[in-house]
Amino acid sequence: MSRPESNLPALEPRARLALASLSLTMLMPSLDSSIANAALPALAEVFAASFQQVQWIVLAYLLVMTSLIAGAGRLGDLLGRRRLLLGGIVLFTLASLGCALAPGLGWLLAGRALQGLGAALMLALSMALVGDALPKARTGAAMGLLGSLSALGTTLGPSLGGLLLAGGGWRWMFLVNVPLGLLALGLAWRSLPRDRRSASVAGFDLAGTVLLALSLGAYALALTLGERPWAVQNLGLLLVAALGGGLLMRVERRAAAPLLQPALLRRPVLRSGLIGSLLVSTVIMTTLVVGPFYLSRGLGLDAARVGLCLSLGPLVAALAGVPAGRLVDRYGARPLCRLGLLGLFAGCSLLALLPSHLGLAGYLLPIALVTAGYALFQAANNSLVMLDAAPAQRGLTAGLLSLSRHLGLISGVAAMGALFAWVARAPTAAGASVEAVVSGMHWTYGVAALLILPALAIACSDRLSGRLDDACRAPRPS
Numbered sequence: 174m175s176r177p178e179s180n181l182p183a184l185e186p187r188a189r190l191a192l193a194s195l196s197l198t199m200l201m202p203s204l205d206s207s208i209a210n211a212a213l214p215a216l217a218e219v220f221a222a223s224f225q226q227v228q229w230i231v232l233a234y235l236l237v238m239t240s241l242i243a244g245a246g247r248l249g250d251l252l253g254r255r256r257l258l259l260g261g262i263v264l265f266t267l268a269s270l271g272c273a274l275a276p277g278l279g280w281l282l283a284g285r286a287l288q289g290l291g292a293a294l295m296l297a298l299s300m301a302l303v304g305d306a307l308p309k310a311r312t313g314a315a316m317g318l319l320g321s322l323s324a325l326g327t328t329l330g331p332s333l334g335g336l337l338l339a340g341g342g343w344r345w346m347f348l349v350n351v352p353l354g355l356l357a358l359g360l361a362w363r364s365l366p367r368d369r370r371s372a373s374v375a376g377f378d379l380a381g382t383v384l385l386a387l388s389l390g391a392y393a394l395a396l397t398l399g400e401r402p403w404a405v406q407n408l409g410l411l412l413v414a415a416l417g418g419g420l421l422m423r424v425e426r427r428a429a430a431p432l433l434q435p436a437l438l439r440r441p442v443l444r445s446g447l448i449g450s451l452l453v454s455t456v457i458m459t460t461l462v463v464g465p466f467y468l469s470r471g472l473g474l475d476a477a478r479v480g481l482c483l484s485l486g487p488l489v490a491a492l493a494g495v496p497a498g499r500l501v502d503r504y505g506a507r508p509l510c511r512l513g514l515l516g517l518f519a520g521c522s523l524l525a526l527l528p529s530h531l532g533l534a535g536y537l538l539p540i541a542l543v544t545a546g547y548a549l550f551q552a553a554n555n556s557l558v559m560l561d562a563a564p565a566q567r568g569l570t571a572g573l574l575s576l577s578r579h580l581g582l583i584s585g586v587a588a589m590g591a592l593f594a595w596v597a598r599a600p601t602a603a604g605a606s607v608e609a610v611v612s613g614m615h616w617t618y619g620v621a622a623l624l625i626l627p628a629l630a631i632a633c634s635d636r637l638s639g640r641l642d643d644a645c646r647a648p649r650p651s
Contacts, residue, residue, distance in 0.1 A: 184311065187364050191306035192315060194360035198262060198299040199319045201353055202292035203326025205269075206235060208334040209285075212343050219343065220278040232394070233282050237289030238296070239579045240390040244382035245290075246297035246572020247432055251377055253368030254298050254305065254568050259361055261294025266354030272347035284347075297572035304559055304567055305366050310502055312560060317498020317552035321491045324548075328487035380424050381432035388417030389576070396587035437566060446558035447577045449514070449550070449628040454581025455588065456517060456621040457547050460486050460540060462589045463617050470610040472533055485537055486544040493548035501553050506560075510553035511632050516546025518625040525619035529611055593617045 184192065209216070209230050217227045249257045265288055272284035303315045337345040395410035425431040438444060461483070468479045501509050520543035527535055555574060562570035597606075597613040 184307070188307055188311075190360055190364035191302075191366075192318070194357055194364055195299040195302060195306070195315070196318060196322050197353060197357035197360065198258065198295040200322045200326045201265065201350060201357065202238070202295050203323045204330045204333065205288060205292065205350065206238070207231075207327050207330030208337075208346050209234075211331045211335040212338045212346060215338060216278075216281075216343055220281075222278055226278065229282055230278075230285055233285040234289040234292070235579075235583075236390050236393055237286045238292045239393050239576065239583070240386040241290060242293040242297050242579070243385060243569065243572040243576045244432065245293040246301060246568035246570070246575075247382070248377065249294070249298045249301060249568030249572075250565055254302050255361070255365045255368050257294055257568075258298040258302065258365070259358065261291045261298065262354055262358045262361060263291075265291030265295060266351055266358070269347045269350035269354065273344040273351075293572075296575045298568055299571075300555065300559065300574065301567040301571035302365060304562075304564070306364070309560070313501030313506060313552055313556045314495060314498035316555040316559070317494040317496070317501065317548070320498075320548060320551040320555065321494025324487050324494070325491040328484070328491070378425075378428050378430055378432040381421060381428055384417055384421040384424060385432060388414045388421060389580070391417060393580070393583050396583050432569070437569070440561065442561040443558055443570065443573070445628075445631045446554050447573060448631060449510075449554055450574060450577040451581040451584075452624050452628045453514075453517060453547060453550055453554075454578045455585040456521065456624050457543070458582055458585025459521070459589045459617055459621045460543065462586060463593055463614050464540075466593070466610050467536065467614045468533075470607055471529070471614065472536070474533070482533070482537060486540050489541050489544040490548045493545045494552060497545075497549040497552040498556075500549070501556050506553040506557045507632075509549055510557060511629065513546045513548075513550030513553060514625055514629045514632060516542050516549065518546075518622055518629060520546060521618045521622035521625065525615050525622055527615070589617055589621070592620060 213227050213230065216230060217223065220227065245257075245261075268284050268287035268291055272281055272288065275281035275284055300316070300319060303312060303319070307315050333349075334346050337343075337349060391410045392414035395407045395414065421433075425433050425435075464483055464486075465479055468474045468482050474482065497509070497513075520539040520541075523539040523542070524536070527539070558570060558574055559567065593613040593616075596616045597609040
């Protein structure tokens with residue numbers, strides 16, 4: 174049922190400051206996930222290193238962040254979310270300063286790894302703190318804003334990195350985080366509610382956290398290392414990830430306080446939210462994997478126009494995030510979660526059937542539908558999952574949500590890229606003919622549309638719908 178906008182409570186000044194601090198702590202790690210990409214050739218010259226060596230500037234950050242984000246959320250539940258978020262901001266800021274002052278590649282990689290740890294804390298706990306710092310009726314709008322800033326940061330990273338590289342050199346790509354970090358720290362210190370429990374790691378599952386981090390790290394590395402995901406080293410890493418996952422399940426069944434609690438994972442709202450986030454994030458990467466080749470090879474656009482067209486999707490997602498969140502607050506998350514998935518399915522289906530003669534407009538309109546659906550789904554899904562979480566488990570829940578998103582993004586790059594190259598029948602998509610690129614685009618978006626169907630089926634199931642209604646009506650007990 175709709176709620177009039179005027180009935181929603183206005184944010185108090187302290188809550189506005191809290192939202193600003195959480196926005197900064199979401200934006201900064203997202204920027205740094207891609208800010209160094211544009212500078213890799215220059216950094217290879219500065220450090221007299223190969224491309225394989227400098228790509229670890231990106232990989233070190235992403236691997237540490239992805240591997241530790243769930244454990245970071247759980248630590249926040251135990252030690253205090255505000256306390257640990259402040260520590261994450263301090264660590265991220267100091268690590269950024271260390272990166273800027275690094276005398277060699279090894280020091281820079283160490284700084285990036287520490288940045289990744291700080292980023293894991295910031296990403297997991299900024300979403301978890303929404304429920305502590307803001308009224309429940311504003312959860313959707315806050316989640317929409319944080320989702321927009323996450324998309325905006327990842328998108329703006331390469332452009333901002335290029336500007337800073339041209340204007341002041343590579344060190345400024347990391348120095349820019351210092352004033353932002355100090356501002357975020359001051360806002361968070363002043364506005365976020367103090368933790369209500371004393372710090373304790375008595376319930377922290379160290380063995381489970383280490384095994385989960387190793388398994389996730391091996392999986393992420395297998396999908397990002399080198400140009401051939403099927404190479405022997407990559408297959409070996411996937412085997413390590415599978416064995417680690419199996420061992421993790423055995424350890425968790427025997428642990429007194431497991432990180433991945435069976436009762437938590439059996440909750441329909443959380444389980445469906447994680448599956449949906451994983452599938453949708455995999456699908457959204459299709460736009461970035463396939464788009465450049467279809468626009469340049471299939472439609473014959475030059476590099477400048479390709480870049481301009483590629484910015485449409487993230488721009489729509491960023492602009493749609495806050496309105497999507499407000500719609501969630503007004504009409505409820507469950508119907509808008511379904512609507513977002515329907516938008517994703519419709520957009521991918523249109524692209525799978527797109528006739529070439531429709532040209533650029535025929536491609537961009539479905540892309541806008543896909544990315545608007547993505548923004549709507551993210552705001553609704555995140556709100557549902559976080560409203561259903563018990564207060565003592567919000568950190569872990571937010572960490573698992575962020576983990577599912579990042580695993581989906583990594584899987585999407587590898588899986589959709591491999592599918593596109595296979596259908597195009599070329600070792601690389603750049604070497605394919607125009608007809609092969611068009612065919613690859615159709616098949617890849619067709620598979621993307623099929624991936625949305627399980628998420629849509631789960632969201633429409635009667636059993637889950639009842640649980641979702643309960644999640645929206647009442648907060649979970651502590």
